Amino acid sequence: MHIERDPVLGEALYGRRLRSGARAYVLPKRGFAKSFATFSARYGSIDRAFVPPGASEPVEVPDGIAHFLEHQLFEEEDGNAADRFAAIGADDNAFTTFAQTTYLFSASEGFRAGVDILLDFVQRPHFTERGVEKEKGIIEQEIRMRLDDPGTRAFYNLTRALFHVHPVRLPVEGSVESIRAITRDLLESCYATFYHPANMVFFAVGDVDPEELLAYVDERVAPRPGGPPSGRIYPQEPPGPARTWAEERAIVARPVLLVGIKEGDLGAEGYLRREVETGLLLDLMYGRSSPWFARQYAEGLVDDRFSAYYFGGPDFAATILGGETSDPRELRRRIEARFDEVRRDGVDPVAFERLRRKAMGEFVALFDAPEAIAHAFVDGIFKGVSLFDLRRVLEEVTRDDLERRLRRHFVPEMVAASAILPAGA
Amino acid sequence: MEFSEHTLPGGIHLRVFRTDKFKVDAFRLFLHLPLGDGAGRTALVPLVLRRGTRRHPESAELAAALENLYGADLYADAVKLGERQLLAFGIEVPHPRYVGAGPELTRAALATLRDVVFDPARDAGGLRADYVAQEKENLRHVIEGIVNDKGQYAMHRLVQEMFAGTPFATPRYGRVEDFADLGQAELTRVYEDVLARARLDLYAVGDFVPEELAVEAARVFGPAAEGRTPDDLGPPARPGRRTPSGRTVVDRMAVNQGKLAIGLWTGIGFGDPRFSALSVANGILGGFAHSKLHQNVRERASLAYYAYSRLEGTQGAAFITAGIEFADFERALDIIQAQVEAVRRGDVAEEEFDRTVRVLRHHIRLSEDSPATVVLGHLERSLYGMPFDAASRLRELDAVTLEAAVEAAQGIETDTVYFLTRQESAVTSPA
Numbered sequence: 140m141h142i143e144r145d146p147v148l149g150e151a152l153y154g155r156r157l158r159s160g161a162r163a164y165v166l167p168k169r170g171f172a173k174s175f176a177t178f179s180a181r182y183g184s185i186d187r188a189f190v191p192p193g194a195s196e197p198v199e200v201p202d203g204i205a206h207f208l209e210h211q212l213f214e215e216e217d218g219n220a221a222d223r224f225a226a227i228g229a230d231d232n233a234f235t236t237f238a239q240t241t242y243l244f245s246a247s248e249g250f251r252a253g254v255d256i257l258l259d260f261v262q263r264p265h266f267t268e269r270g271v272e273k274e275k276g277i278i279e280q281e282i283r284m285r286l287d288d289p290g291t292r293a294f295y296n297l298t299r300a301l302f303h304v305h306p307v308r309l310p311v312e313g314s315v316e317s318i319r320a321i322t323r324d325l326l327e328s329c330y331a332t333f334y335h336p337a338n339m340v341f342f343a344v345g346d347v348d349p350e351e352l353l354a355y356v357d358e359r360v361a362p363r364p365g366g367p368p369s370g371r372i373y374p375q376e377p378p379g380p381a382r383t384w385a386e387e388r389a390i391v392a393r394p395v396l397l398v399g400i401k402e403g404d405l406g407a408e409g410y411l412r413r414e415v416e417t418g419l420l421l422d423l424m425y426g427r428s429s430p431w432f433a434r435q436y437a438e439g440l441v442d443d444r445f446s447a448y449y450f451g452g453p454d455f456a457a458t459i460l461g462g463e464t465s466d467p468r469e470l471r472r473r474i475e476a477r478f479d480e481v482r483r484d485g486v487d488p489v490a491f492e493r494l495r496r497k498a499m500g501e502f503v504a505l506f507d508a509p510e511a512i513a514h515a516f517v518d519g520i521f522k523g524v525s526l527f528d529l530r531r532v533l534e535e536v537t538r539d540d541l542e543r544r545l546r547r548h549f550v551p552e553m554v555a556a557s558a559i560l561p562a563g564a
Numbered sequence: 565m566e567f568s569e570h571t572l573p574g575g576i577h578l579r580v581f582r583t584d585k586f587k588v589d590a591f592r593l594f595l596h597l598p599l600g601d602g603a604g605r606t607a608l609v610p611l612v613l614r615r616g617t618r619r620h621p622e623s624a625e626l627a628a629a630l631e632n633l634y635g636a637d638l639y640a641d642a643v644k645l646g647e648r649q650l651l652a653f654g655i656e657v658p659h660p661r662y663v664g665a666g667p668e669l670t671r672a673a674l675a676t677l678r679d680v681v682f683d684p685a686r687d688a689g690g691l692r693a694d695y696v697a698q699e700k701e702n703l704r705h706v707i708e709g710i711v712n713d714k715g716q717y718a719m720h721r722l723v724q725e726m727f728a729g730t731p732f733a734t735p736r737y738g739r740v741e742d743f744a745d746l747g748q749a750e751l752t753r754v755y756e757d758v759l760a761r762a763r764l765d766l767y768a769v770g771d772f773v774p775e776e777l778a779v780e781a782a783r784v785f786g787p788a789a790e791g792r793t794p795d796d797l798g799p800p801a802r803p804g805r806r807t808p809s810g811r812t813v814v815d816r817m818a819v820n821q822g823k824l825a826i827g828l829w830t831g832i833g834f835g836d837p838r839f840s841a842l843s844v845a846n847g848i849l850g851g852f853a854h855s856k857l858h859q860n861v862r863e864r865a866s867l868a869y870y871a872y873s874r875l876e877g878t879q880g881a882a883f884i885t886a887g888i889e890f891a892d893f894e895r896a897l898d899i900i901q902a903q904v905e906a907v908r909r910g911d912v913a914e915e916e917f918d919r920t921v922r923v924l925r926h927h928i929r930l931s932e933d934s935p936a937t938v939v940l941g942h943l944e945r946s947l948y949g950m951p952f953d954a955a956s957r958l959r960e961l962d963a964v965t966l967e968a969a970v971e972a973a974q975g976i977e978t979d980t981v982y983f984l985t986r987q988e989s990a991v992t993s994p995a
Contacts, residue, residue: 147662147664148587148662169585170583170584170585171585171933172929172930172932172933172954173926173929173930173933219863221853221854222854222919225852225853225854225919225922225923226915226918226919226922227922228919228921228922228923228925228926229923229926230923230926230927231853245926245930246926247925247926247929247930248925248926248929273863273866274866275866276866276867277862277866277868277869278869280821280867280868280869280887280888280889281869283820283821283887283889284715284820284821284869284870284887286820286821287714287819287820287821288713288714289712390711390712390714390817390818390819391709391711391712392705392708392709392710392711392712393705393708393709422631426627427623427624427627428624428625428627428628428631429624430624432624433622433623433624436623436698437694437698439698439701442702442705443702463705463709490628493628493631493632494631496631496632496634496635496663497630497631497634497635498635499634499635499663500633500634500635500636500657500658500663501635503587503588503634503658503662503663504587504588504635504637504656504658506587507586507587507588507934508933508934509933562818
């Protein structure tokens with residue numbers, strides 16, 4: 140067993156590799172009514188071409204199949220796993236991203252029973268032709284719902300502009316057309332490839348005994364022949380964006396703009412390092428205390444919902460920033476003009492310390508919400524990031540690091556933007 | 565969680581929830597106003613106050629000061645609670661022990677909250693003219709932007725139709741006309757009037773010694789709040805029986821999915837002894853994934869990604885929402901009405917009842933896991949004379965039988981059916 144501690148927070152993370160090859164972690168949390176557990180596969184929408192175990196030729200599967208599989212895994216021979224969770228008064232859910240699929244539940248009594256259900260249904264697929272056909276109608280409505288959401292459209296138009304061939308350019312849910320091609324056999328093949336225990340991670344946070352729970356989980360994740368997926372095929376992505384501008388009209392009251400800065404070279408630095416440095420730079424350049432933000436706000440180019448963050452996975456990453464605006468082209472111009480301005484002025488030492496302090500406060504705040512802890516953990520684990528690493532990186536980072544990062548990442552050649560304009564305007 | 569109440573100078577009610585389970589201390593401040601015409605003017609107040617204080621008049625300076633308080637999170641907003649509009653302010657700041665700071669961190673956060681509410685940035689004419697002008701624009705964008713989220717827009721339109729002519733029809737942020745011609749001097753008068761006359765509740769959730777915090781809060785807020793004479797809004801209105809209008813309202817827009825929103829009367833509101841039983845009935849009908857709506861509209865008929873119901877306890881009302889294919893309007897409506905009828909008829913399996921009670925128990929318990937739900941739970945429930953602590957709420961829930969839940973559902977009647985559909989859809993409004 141491996142134990143990581145953060146003495147200032149008074150938190151500890153217990154972890155071990157199970158005999159099945161899966162990894163399991165527990166963060167004990169006293170005083171909360173709720174316990175929370177997740178079971179995740181390193182399998183997302185970008186895993187659309189691969190060599191299944193035992194096969195020699197690669198296959199290409201319909202877009203949206205990882206998400207479809209997530210829906211279908213709840214189906215059981217004699218009912219639905221969601222009903223079993225409800226029977227013990229637990230809340231269950233699941234989500235699929237570009238690079239992972241996570242199943243989760245929270246309970247305030249009968250947590251062990253919930254762990255049983257979680258581990259059981261994820262390891263016991265029951266795909267039927269009827270189930271697959273039924274799911275198509277439901278997911279079609281999920282896709283249509285997202286088509287009506289301007290923020291989602293702006294985001295997917297942006298990834299399509301940023302990336303030439305990498306599948307992160309396609310929506311996680313696929314399209315109404317692509318999901319129609321999904322069959323039971325394809326689901327079986329994806330499951331056999333990506334739901335091997337060695338490709339999975341269990342995490343729990345709550346008022347539990349970590350050693351006992353880890354031993355309990357170990358007994359319930361069955362070893363399987365084979366190993367983690369070895370034949371994932373990602374196309375070779377050129378460094379720059381595919382297009383620099385995308386726009387579309389929709390029913391919105393005002394234009395929406397998202398600007399993306401593509402990570403051309405993922406480099407030797409770890410994901411967390413890039414994320415922390417970029418986050419501090421975004422606060423410095425575009426944050427609420429920056430002169431830039433004050434000016435754009437006063438002119439109506441940004442409002443209080445303007446946001447900026449770093450996003451990425453195993454082999455893709457980008458900075459994304461934007462929001463509603465009065466003038467998408469002008470806002471894009473001013474976002475880019477800021478690159479040179481900050482390069483010229485350098486990273487102000489007072490602002491740097493202040494923003495580092497803010498980031499430290501946000502790190503502390505994360506530990507107040509069990510679901511936020513779980514999401515942060517799961518998001519990090521497949522990128523090689525552990526929960527308490529953030530404190531260390533925040534303490535280590537220097538102004539020189541930020542200036543180097545500024546020169547490397549904030550370059551106009553890597554920028555693409557996506558605008559949603561009011562229909563009829 | 566240990567609860568205590570304190571009365572401070574200036575008619576401030578302080579409520580303290582003492583707990584050491586959170587690493588961030590939370591403070592909330594609410595000003596109570598009647599909801600109605602002019603809500604847009606009062607909604608503007610928190611947005612302008614949020615921009616700067618006398619000590620930090622520029623927004624960027626105030627933001628930098630918050631960053632120095634370890635990223636203290638400040639917010640100022642307007643929320644709707646029944647026939648009231650609450651101007652809601654808050655600050656959340658890490659507990660000093662987790663960031664290597666001393667008690668001055670908490671004091672500075674509390675003082676910042678006080679400055680935002682009582683000591684805003686001003687110019688010669690009152691609240692800063694540039695902030696007033698910018699926030700009028702921003703509030704207009706927020707109000708007009710409701711159309712961006714089609715599900716939210718459908719709910720908004722349903723409430724407009726179903727509650728037409730009553731205070732509850734007033735949206736949270738009021739209407740653009742409320743403030744279109746409002747000037748700096750007038751908004752300053754609105755602000756001063758609110759400060760002098762609105763009931764003020766202050767909440768603290770965190771690891772405090774309550775008596776010490778009360779002394780500190782009196783020191784911080786006392787001088788600013790002195791001499792206030794808050795209006796008594798009286799107890800909130802209890803919803804009476806209303807006659808269903810039986811109307812169907814159809815709006816058309818270039819959308820990809822139809823949004824169905826149904827408004828129903830339940831006849832049972834907050835504070836009614838049958839409210840817990842009604843909550844169980846709603847859970848059986850459509851509160852959760854195991855509920856009748858999700859099971860029948862989504863899992864059996866494959867018509868929707870979501871289909872839920874929820875109660876509006878301040879109005880004795882319930883809302884059902886689903887996102888569906890345009891052509892499925894009548895079919896979805898039939899299935900939904902059949903589920904409502906099934907609950908009223910008592911066509912409910914023991915298993916459905918058990919699951920609902922268990923999941924509701926879970927939700928009551930986890931309401932103590934976040935400062936926001938602790939505070940809003942107390943605010944809402946104490947206003948309507950209901951017990952707010954988890955133990956009492958669990959006792960109330962455990963006393964509900966399946967028969968009582970079915971009995972509570974007898975008053976449910978559909979009032980308005982709203983459908984947002986695409987332009988060329990063939991649905992016609994019978995009304």
